[in-house]
Amino acid sequence: MKINKGSWVQIHKIILKPEERSPQVPEDTKKVPLEMWVKGLLEEDAEIGAEVTIRTLTNRLERGTLVKVNPHYSHSFGELVPEILEVSRIVKSYLGDEDYA
Amino acid sequence: MHDKSYQAVMARKNAIMKKSVGIDYDFFEYGRISFDYEKMMQEAPYTLEEVMAIQQTYGVGNTPLKELKNITKLVRKIAKPGKGARIFIKDEAQNDSGSFKARRASLSCYHAKRLGFKGVITATSGNYGAAVASQSAKHGLKCIVVQECFDSKGVGQPEIIEKARKCEAFGAEVVQLSVGPELFYTFLILLEETGYFNASLYTPYAIKGIETLGYELVKQCEAQTGRVPDVVICTNAGGGNLTGTARGIKQATDKKVQIVAASVNLKGLHMASDTHFNRKSFTTGHTGFGIPFSTYPDRSDVPRSAARPLRYLDRYVTVNQGEVFFVTEMLAALEGMERGPAGNTSLAAAISIAQELDQDQIIVVQETEYTGAGKHHNAQLAFARENGIRIMFGDPREEVPGESIILPKSPELIKAQDLDLTHIKKSCIKNLCGEVSELTREDVKFLCEEVKEKEVFVLNCLKELNKEVI
Numbered sequence: 167m168k169i170n171k172g173s174w175v176q177i178h179k180i181i182l183k184p185e186e187r188s189p190q191v192p193e194d195t196k197k198v199p200l201e202m203w204v205k206g207l208l209e210e211d212a213e214i215g216a217e218v219t220i221r222t223l224t225n226r227l228e229r230g231t232l233v234k235v236n237p238h239y240s241h242s243f244g245e246l247v248p249e250i251l252e253v254s255r256i257v258k259s260y261l262g263d264e265d266y267a
Numbered sequence: 268m269h270d271k272s273y274q275a276v277m278a279r280k281n282a283i284m285k286k287s288v289g290i291d292y293d294f295f296e297y298g299r300i301s302f303d304y305e306k307m308m309q310e311a312p313y314t315l316e317e318v319m320a321i322q323q324t325y326g327v328g329n330t331p332l333k334e335l336k337n338i339t340k341l342v343r344k345i346a347k348p349g350k351g352a353r354i355f356i357k358d359e360a361q362n363d364s365g366s367f368k369a370r371r372a373s374l375s376c377y378h379a380k381r382l383g384f385k386g387v388i389t390a391t392s393g394n395y396g397a398a399v400a401s402q403s404a405k406h407g408l409k410c411i412v413v414q415e416c417f418d419s420k421g422v423g424q425p426e427i428i429e430k431a432r433k434c435e436a437f438g439a440e441v442v443q444l445s446v447g448p449e450l451f452y453t454f455l456i457l458l459e460e461t462g463y464f465n466a467s468l469y470t471p472y473a474i475k476g477i478e479t480l481g482y483e484l485v486k487q488c489e490a491q492t493g494r495v496p497d498v499v500i501c502t503n504a505g506g507g508n509l510t511g512t513a514r515g516i517k518q519a520t521d522k523k524v525q526i527v528a529a530s531v532n533l534k535g536l537h538m539a540s541d542t543h544f545n546r547k548s549f550t551t552g553h554t555g556f557g558i559p560f561s562t563y564p565d566r567s568d569v570p571r572s573a574a575r576p577l578r579y580l581d582r583y584v585t586v587n588q589g590e591v592f593f594v595t596e597m598l599a600a601l602e603g604m605e606r607g608p609a610g611n612t613s614l615a616a617a618i619s620i621a622q623e624l625d626q627d628q629i630i631v632v633q634e635t636e637y638t639g640a641g642k643h644h645n646a647q648l649a650f651a652r653e654n655g656i657r658i659m660f661g662d663p664r665e666e667v668p669g670e671s672i673i674l675p676k677s678p679e680l681i682k683a684q685d686l687d688l689t690h691i692k693k694s695c696i697k698n699l700c701g702e703v704s705e706l707t708r709e710d711v712k713f714l715c716e717e718v719k720e721k722e723v724f725v726l727n728c729l730k731e732l733n734k735e736v737i
Contacts, residue, residue: 181444181453186273188449195541198419201445202453205435223440224386224409224461241428241641244649249658249674253593254600260341260678261601 177230287465301713326363352624365637368398376402379464400439429641477511485519503528504556506576513579529616530557584683610636
């Protein structure tokens with residue numbers, strides 16, 4: 167699918183390969199690259215997965231792999247954690263309301 | 268064109284920093300290991316009154332101090348007869364960016380604008396990013412926030428994702444990275460490329476901005492109760508919150524106010540570990556920052572940190588993740604205040620410490636933070652459960668960070684754990700001395716101020732370290 171120039175996109179880029187990582191990082195982190203994600207306006211028509219240039223909100227040019235178009239947030243309040251209801255009951259029971267005892 | 272390799276950029280670190288914060292840190296150095304802290308603080312050339320006026324203009328400060336009457340009532344039910352101090356909370360979530368960090372960002376952004384910088388950059392995964400973004404919006408400054416956000420599988424910490432969203436809501440550019448301290452390298456490249464101001468958390472601007480918090484809470488407490496707080500508890504990570512608050516308290520009163528640091532116990536989890544990254548439920552206010560920054564403040568992103576908690580704190584306690592989540596729900600259920608978990612670290616400690624104090628005494632918990640998708644106790648616990656962390660009721664002392672979260676089965680089990688301050692102070696002295704084997708008398712005086720101890724303590728410690736005083 168072609169993504170049009172001027173679209174709001176996210177790019178991905180490897181900053182340091184595993185072998186370039188700082189000596190002080192723990193072993194598990196040393197096995198993986200340092201990666202970066204930045205958003206901006208696409209400078210040219212391109213397909214997902216292509217190497218592209220974007221113009222960021224501070225008017226900088228960044229190059230990287232095009233990973234998302236119209237990136238959005240989907241973080242939430244999570245699945246119900248029933249223990250929280252129980253905490254509420256416990257603390258209310260200390261204030262003398264017999265319904266919570 | 269500068270060489271952008273990791274080694275070359277790191278080698279230019281001091282020059283980049285000097286240009287981007289406008290402070291020549293060499294100017295304050297003396298003796299073998301010492302520097303003039305108060306002289307450095309003067310680099311932020313604003314009086315407390317001026318800081319207050321700036322903050323008032325830009326939507327920061329004057330947050331309400333609220334008495335937690337129902338929580339105090341609960342504490343008195345579980346305390347020994349006559350015990351159970353009144354607990355108050357400074358509702359810092361009311362700042363425009365949703366946390367006390369607005370104070371920390373306000374002077375940096377004001378000063379950057381005044382000096383003619385086009386924009387500011389900050390490296391933070393916390394509320395500070397939103398604070399800098401919010402203040403930048405007010406001043407018409409461009410803003411870049413560099414975050415450590417994802418593990419190598421691309422899974423983001425929900426709390427940090429939410430902070431990215433908030434930064435973007437204020438118009439900031441967010442540069443997101445995977446786990447690792449080399450974030451600093453990317454940060455330096457961006458500073459060099461843009462020529463923006465480094466809105467570091469650790470400059471004199473950042474710390475002076477927090478002094479108003481300490482000042483306000485004393486004045487509000489006096490106005491509401493007729494007395495100053497006996498104890499003020501600060502959630503402690505990089506040390507700036509505590510340092511600025513304590514400095515502000517000293518400017519508000521000559522009376523003794525005990526300053527307590529509280530951190531979430533994340534013992535055993537490595538902060539730079541890719542696999543541990545999403546096994547912790549707190550991304551700030553924890554021992555992973557609190558201990559290293561107390562024992563060596565100058566590990567920060569500036570040569571000399573203005574956040575020096577051992578100069579001010581009287582006591583340092585930890586609480587466990589389960590205890591903080593428990594009191595976060597308690598705050599909502601009993602006081603009708605839904606706030607973010609990390610800011611409630613000091614509230615968990617307060618519930619324990621209030622039981623040591625008499626009923627006419629006063630504890631002030633000096634912050635709250637905003638809550639929302641991702642950074643809510645339900646979101647954080649649900650994420651922990653998805654990551655295989657066991658969540659159960661029991662004795663929080665049995666919690667193993669990264670494996671379990673133990674909610675206290677009753678509030679009596681909330682017990683702040685004292686850290687060995689002598690050990691922490693000795694460790695700080697060791698780190699400040701580094702490889703230097705001979706110290707001057709003025710270095711000894713400096714170390715006394717750094718760890719708030721008498722000369723005999725410092726001399727004994729230096730003897731143990733085989734350091735000579737000449």
